[in-house]
């Protein structure tokens with residue numbers, strides 16, 4: 001009799017303990033998911049560089065959109081993109097040893113933007129040169145050559161990037177096309193991500209070829225942690241991709 005009741009007590013204590021930890025873990029889970037769904041918190045610092053442009057030019061409702069992954073053709077060269085805070089500062093393993101972490105995430109985001117964009121009825125596609133180091137930036141297979149041609153035919157070209165961490169980067173924001181008047185899509189994206197001056201660093205290679213650059217945010221802190229954590233990775237990529245697709249949809253539909 002004594003043994004039975006002792007056992008019953010044990011079970012009782014154990015179940016109280018379990019429900020208590022369950023409640024605690026639920027609370028943690030809820031606060032954590034709220035955390036990763038907060039877009040402004042995820043992208044982190046926004047560019048505070050002085051910029052005065054406003055995109056007011058109308059765009060064709062069925063404008064073809066091309067999404068490029070920054071540094072897809074310049075691995076091992078000067079402009080390979082940022083290794084990110086986790087690898088560079090904390091010594092963690094790169095996501096893929098053959099490419100920078102920035103390109104790894106640029107490619108994931110590119111895929112997600114096109115997938116979500118198609119679901120929302122956008123005239124959208126991606127281009128990936130496949131070859132990871134093309135020495136000549138004017139080679140016909142580079143992001144910039146293909147993007148420039150697409151833009152000259154009336155399309156909107158966006159190359160996605162993550163900025164360098166800490167003092168090496170600026171933060172999130174859009175760099176519009178160097179020679180064109182900024183349009184309503186530029187404005188819509190900039191209203192979510194912030195803006196860089198058009199003549200940033202004297203006009204970069206992409207904007208001089210009518211290719212917009214979107215810096216998602218610095219590859220550091222919460223953004224990078226949520227990307228690296230397999231439990232929050234897909235959700236984080238989708239959250240960012242969805243904001244970009246929404247920016248297009250708000251202007252085009």
Ligand SMILES: [Zn+2]
Pocket residue numbers: 070071081082102161162163
């Ligand atoms: Zn970049």
